[in-house]
Amino acid sequence: MNNLKKLFNQKNSGLLAVYFTAGYPEIDGTADTIVQLAKAGADIVEVGMPFSDPLADGPTIQQSSKKALEQGMSIGRLFGQLAGIRARTQVPLVLMGYLNPVLQFGLQRFCKQCREVGVDGLILPDMPLQWHEHNCKSLFEEYDLGSIFLVTPQTSGERIRQLDEASNGFLYAVSTSSTTGGNRGFGPEQQAYFQRLANMNLKNPVLAGFGISTHEDFSTVCRHLNGGVVGSAFIRSQEQGIAAREFIGNLRLPDVPNLSD
Amino acid sequence: MKSNTDTATGFSSLRNPDEAGFYGPFGGAFVPEMLYPNVEELRSKYLEIIGSESFRREFLNLLHDYAGRPTPLYFAKRLSEKYNTHVYLKREDLCHTGAHKINNTIGQILLARHLGKHRIIAETGAGQHGVATATVCALMGMECVVYMGALDIRRQAPNVARMRMLGATVVPATSGNQTLKDATNEAIRDWICNPTDTHYIIGSVVGPHPYPDLVARLQSVISEEMRRQLAEKTGRETPTAILACVGGGSNAAGAFYHFIEEQGVKLYGAEAAGHGIHTGETAATIALGKAGILHGSLSMLMQTSDGQVVEPYSISAGLDYPGVGPMHAALVHFGRATYLPVSDEQALKSAHQLARLEGIIPALESAHALALLEELSFGKSDEVVVCLSGRGDKDMGAYGGS
Numbered sequence: 001m002n003n004l005k006k007l008f009n010q011k012n013s014g015l016l017a018v019y020f021t022a023g024y025p026e027i028d029g030t031a032d033t034i035v036q037l038a039k040a041g042a043d044i045v046e047v048g049m050p051f052s053d054p055l056a057d058g059p060t061i062q063q064s065s066k067k068a069l070e071q072g073m074s075i076g077r078l079f080g081q082l083a084g085i086r087a088r089t090q091v092p093l094v095l096m097g098y099l100n101p102v103l104q105f106g107l108q109r110f111c112k113q114c115r116e117v118g119v120d121g122l123i124l125p126d127m128p129l130q131w132h133e134h135n136c137k138s139l140f141e142e143y144d145l146g147s148i149f150l151v152t153p154q155t156s157g158e159r160i161r162q163l164d165e166a167s168n169g170f171l172y173a174v175s176t177s178s179t180t181g182g183n184r185g186f187g188p189e190q191q192a193y194f195q196r197l198a199n200m201n202l203k204n205p206v207l208a209g210f211g212i213s214t215h216e217d218f219s220t221v222c223r224h225l226n227g228g229v230v231g232s233a234f235i236r237s238q239e240q241g242i243a244a245r246e247f248i249g250n251l252r253l254p255d256v257p258n259l260s261d
Numbered sequence: 262m263k264s265n266t267d268t269a270t271g272f273s274s275l276r277n278p279d280e281a282g283f284y285g286p287f288g289g290a291f292v293p294e295m296l297y298p299n300v301e302e303l304r305s306k307y308l309e310i311i312g313s314e315s316f317r318r319e320f321l322n323l324l325h326d327y328a329g330r331p332t333p334l335y336f337a338k339r340l341s342e343k344y345n346t347h348v349y350l351k352r353e354d355l356c357h358t359g360a361h362k363i364n365n366t367i368g369q370i371l372l373a374r375h376l377g378k379h380r381i382i383a384e385t386g387a388g389q390h391g392v393a394t395a396t397v398c399a400l401m402g403m404e405c406v407v408y409m410g411a412l413d414i415r416r417q418a419p420n421v422a423r424m425r426m427l428g429a430t431v432v433p434a435t436s437g438n439q440t441l442k443d444a445t446n447e448a449i450r451d452w453i454c455n456p457t458d459t460h461y462i463i464g465s466v467v468g469p470h471p472y473p474d475l476v477a478r479l480q481s482v483i484s485e486e487m488r489r490q491l492a493e494k495t496g497r498e499t500p501t502a503i504l505a506c507v508g509g510g511s512n513a514a515g516a517f518y519h520f521i522e523e524q525g526v527k528l529y530g531a532e533a534a535g536h537g538i539h540t541g542e543t544a545a546t547i548a549l550g551k552a553g554i555l556h557g558s559l560s561m562l563m564q565t566s567d568g569q570v571v572e573p574y575s576i577s578a579g580l581d582y583p584g585v586g587p588m589h590a591a592l593v594h595f596g597r598a599t600y601l602p603v604s605d606e607q608a609l610k611s612a613h614q615l616a617r618l619e620g621i622i623p624a625l626e627s628a629h630a631l632a633l634l635e636e637l638s639f640g641k642s643d644e645v646v647v648c649l650s651g652r653g654d655k656d657m658g659a660y661g662g663s
């Protein structure tokens with residue numbers, strides 16, 4: 001069974017997913033970063049595949065992507081870096097990135113290599129739902145890769161159900177109408193949105209992401225949903241030389257419910 | 262919506278996409294969920310709104326009284342003598358604000374009003390679309406934010422001053438090569454952050470469905486007028502060939518639109534070769550690109566083998582873009598139109614030539630279309646229409662006044 005499903009069978013609250021950009025800060029540091037995050041208690045690691053024109057991303061991920069590409073990062077190189085990862089950690093791994101580099105790599109070849117190195121799920125934010133139905137769904141199933149779709153505060157109830165139906169792993173709730181890395185704290189409006197999602201009894205666990213940078217943000221999200229995704233804040237901490245253990249320790253101060261290990 | 266699928270060929274019409282926004286294999290709406298509600302709202306309403314009687318009336322009125330349409334179809338006698346054929350210029354340079362871009366912005370501002378939006382954003386390369394957007398925002402009393410590459414802000418300074426005078430906020434895009442692609446990224450990011458009150462007026466036939474079709478329909482007034490004017494001047498509605506420059510491809514789409522189904526009319530697009538297609542400093546997307554996704558649509562794209570977008574180069578800010586509208590990718594794919602690269606040098610030469618022969622200073626973009634007259638050869642009795650998409654006031658720096 002896919003590691004994501006294993007995780008959700010064991011644990012359904014206080015889930016922490018951490019995103020970083022593959023090939024950044026050090027081009028060949030990808031596998032070590034994954035292992036450090038897993039050891040530090042991340043439940044899921046999201047590995048960003050850098051793209052030249054990341055239009056849903058704010059300045060932090062724009063910069064990390066740019067630097068990674070300048071250092072020679074590519075999907076081919078990423079699979080090389082991930083080749084031995086399953087000997088080092090069983091943390092669920094999700095690849096996240098824009099569709100174009102994946103298409104150029106070749107969709108089938110991409111899925112096959114994901115399975116070979118032990119990737120569990122995919123987030124391709126600019127992949128349309130219908131296009132996924134026609135071109136990806138059966139491939140992803142064949143290679144046991146979970147599809148993870150995004151919902152936003154503007155997504156209609158009906159569409160949330162469709163996206164939940166198509167997702168297989170978790171549902172990614174974009175916390176605010178913004179690019180990645182923005183936001184300062186979650187107000188009543190966002191909390192109402194999180195709660196609305198929680199009340200829908202969706203098929204998949206829901207993790208909120210975009211703009212989670214502090215312990216307070218993370219615990220707010222965990223009060224309503226199954227967990228949260230932290231990206232830009234972790235990348236900024238990498239830039240400041242803060243260890244993964246310390247970063248995650250600070251996010252998960254004691255009052256976050258249901259801490260594992 | 263009426264299906265455009267041609268039962269004989271099995272693919273959708275090249276003039277309009279299918280319901281999902283595909284022109285054959287190209288098009289679609291590859292947008293992250295953050296943009297989905299806006300794009301979907303537009304998709305579900307645009308045909309009904311722009312087809313309505315009240316919209317048509319207001320749109321045509323403004324095109325006539327405000328933008329100065331119809332623009333003349335001018336028989337360029339001395340240019341014709343030079344090339345030993347009949348050359349007509351479709352004078353989009355005479356539109357209010359100096360380019361065809363106003364046709365689209367008038368239509369989209371009316372659409373934005375129908376949708377209840379009161380904040381407008383736009384991207385711009387040469388600044389013509391930015392000026393045309395700032396203009397209609399002033400006209401309608403709407404807030405206007407224009408994203409423009411920092412390099413383009415320097416090389417198209419007169420247009421920056423115009424936008425500011427019209428009340429727009431011009432925001433520099435500082436990523437990438439600081440040109441049109443980067444400005445478009447920033448505009449899209451703005452839209453993600455402002456999902457309820459803002460309409461994004463895209464300036465060309467690019468972006469996610471329905472933009473390519475929306476912009477093509479609004480620009481199709483160019484070929485609609487051409488047919489009528491050709492009939493008056495030559496007795497025939499159709500020319501031998503139409504030449505237009507292609508950045509994203511909106512003036513070309515407008516000039517081709519009502520001739521696409523007439524196989525007898527040859528369609529030529531001029532794309533910017535920059536220093537030459539093999540120099541690494543070029544924006545010749547169709548010559549060099551492969552199918553790929555940028556700014557929400559699947560089209561031809563200049564990219565590396567890893568699928569990263571290649572930074573383009575052209576002396577012409579309006580053509581300095583690594584992608585092209587999906588309609589053009591399909592016109593190439595199905596062999597309906599031909600696109601040829603034109604270098605900076607060729608464009609400059611053609612601009613100076615037009616100034617001296619006809620007393621018309623074209624925009625650098627339009628000069629690329631004129632340069633095709635050198636590349637192609639036409640018969641003595643042929644009738645060739647060049648879409649003169651804009652005027653050259655903004656380009657005097659590049660022309661050097663010599």
Ligand SMILES: Cc1ncc(COP(=O)(O)O)c(C=O)c1O
Pocket residue numbers: 360361386387388389390464465466506507508509510511512513578579580624626627650651652
């Ligand atoms: C005068 C003129 N022509 C052409 C273009 C290129 O755009 P399109 O290919 O959409 O017509 C521009 C863009 O700025 C322009 O200003």
